[in-house]
Amino acid sequence: MTLKDSYLKTRQRFTAICRTLKTEDYSVQPVIFVSPPKWHLAHSTWFFEQFVLSKFKPGYKTFDEDFAYLFNSYYNNAGTRVLRPNRGLMTRPTVDEVYQYRQYVDQEMLEFLSEDISEEIKKIIELGIQHEQQHQELFYYDVKYILGHQPTFPTIESDIHFTEIEQPSKWLKIEEGVYDIGHNDDSFCYDNELGNHKVYLHEFEISNQLVTNQDYINFIDAGGYDNFNLWHAEGWDFIQQNAIKAPEYWHKIDGIWHHYTLQGFQEVNLKTPVNHISFYEAHAFAEWKQMRLPTEFEWEVASKHFNYGELWEWTNSAYLPYPNYSKAPGALGEYNGKFMINQMVLRGASVATVDYHSRPTYRNFFHPEMRWQFSGIRLVK
The missing domain is CATH 3.90.1580.10 (paralog of FGE (formylglycine-generating enzyme))
Structure with a gap:
């Protein structure tokens, strides 16, 4: 699989696993260690904008100057950021605007990946892909906590299931x-x-x-x-x-x-x-x-x-x-x-x-x- 294909597959998977969320689910942060789904979608996008496009794509125009402050996680070298406990306070930008952000960055990244890029940049992009995959797993932790602490125990579509252990351990x-x-x-x-x-x-x-x-x-x-x-x-x-x-x-x-x-x-x-x-x-x-x-x-x-x-x-x-x-x-x-x-x-x-x-x-x-x-x-x- 090419780097471009890997990037696209990873990005599409994140939007796919969010498909059965309700709009109200995207911004909830019940405890400090849970991040809202909307934040995950934006933060993983910011990673590519911050570390790839802004540094290496000539003429790249940042989607929104506020997003680096809103969606940086813990990178002190990348500037100031919203404190982790306050991620759930952000009703704006809207969910639609976050998906527009993802679409914008994806278009820019796919253009960039069609060019001849250095091995150094390829390694950063691969790190970004792995980073987004980590956040896709964290999404499941967080959305389960969000839904699992509601009175009606709502569900989402997922392929999360466990295998029964039938034999005694050896x-x-x-x-x-x-x-x-x-x-x-x-x-x-x-x-x-x-x-x-x-x-x-x-x-x-x-x-x-x-x-x-x-x-x-x-x-x-x-x-x-x-x-x-x-x-x-x-x-x-x-x-x-x-x-x-x-x-x-x-x-x-x-x-x-x-x-x-x-x-x-x-x-x-x-x-x-x-x-x-x-x-x-x-x-x-x-x-x-x-x-x-x-x-x-x-x-x-x-x-x-x-x-x-x-x-x-x-x-x-x-x-x-x-x-x-x-x-x-x-x-x-x-x-x-x-x-x-x-x-x-x-x-x-x-x-x-x-x-x-x-x-x-x-x-x-x-x-x-x-x-x-x-x-x-x-x-x-």
Whole structure:
């Protein structure tokens, strides 16, 4: 697939997955970590305008001078911006104007991609495509939170679904040794995957499948949320302060657990992987099972032995730079490096991840209390 085709496919997918939203859905921000769908559509467009067209396309005219302020996310080098908690206050520009913005930038980009451009520019455009794919996944997290906290639990059309786990888990033995970690070929990767290096691992066994809803209900029924001995101190404080007794979107009705899905409010399927779990909850569950979570290095080495892609899987590794890690200069250097503090690594992919976006070396990262993303548990013993 050419770079032009990849760009067009990615851009068209975003508008396609938004097709069943109502206009009123586009501007809602119920909590600070959720961004409105309209903002995602505009921000991913601004990325191409800011880092490609404005810098490299001669004679390019900015669509609207205010949009850089409205739709910059965290790039300090790119100028001032609307504060993250205030993204939901923007009823203007309208949804129609945001789609006009996308159309304008797409036309300019397709013209630009028809020309002979340097390898440096191609790499920035590829980063922009990958960046938009990330926002397409974040869109699903955010719209689920927006709709899942409404009284009538509205739905949208999506292909988000989970596979039932029919067989008992098996334990895969990984021998001790020195292993290569990190990205090491010419295909695309983020800078946080670079710094290919070696690690020593002790022998361990890792489950070939994820923890199921039934497994997690057993933990709840055994008093897992009431036993402080299972929890990190911060995790115990977090669930106490927020009165958490189950995964995000779960509700117990007449003794039966139900949860919100994008297909509607349903009884929890006991055979599918438990989802919307914080790192704190994943750790407590592992403690209850007298096991642990894998490190990100153990996960990477073992990943060739099992299927992944249903959920992002919490690891027991803090998000830190690899040896010889270096940031790109300027705004693009802010993409990953400045977030390497107080976050935990997740590996794999999820049902909302764009095809081919993930890989065994991909390092996702979230704060340990976050639960709105599609996250689950794989155990090590």
